[in-house]
Amino acid sequence: MTSGKALSEGYHIIGVTYEGKQKNIWVDGELVGRSPSKGLDYGKGSVAAVGALREFGFEFRSGIAELIICDSVDAGQRAAAEGYLSAKYGIGALVPPPRVG
Secondary structure (H helix, E strand, O other): OOOOOOOOOOOOOEEEEEOOOEEEEEEOOEEEEEEEOOOOOOOOOOOOOOOOOHHHOOOOOOOOOOOOOOOOOOHHHHHHHHHHHHHHHOOOOOOOOOOOO
């Protein structure tokens, strides 16, 4: 999945979700890409990757400070995780964490 939006220099919070037949990608709380997807297959001979797909010429030239993996997440949980990462690393995400109480 790709996005037509270029990232500015600096640090970013990138979130990705997979919803059965749909992949979505957010940058700093903004949805920047959406793509239909077939089911996930991690059978014999398949490879899971985070960052980029070298076999398609997309090299990953950066660093990952933290990776959070969940088996399911709703919009509020995704926003809360982005808010947590924003506060922890001092990155100004566009979506503030939801208020509790």
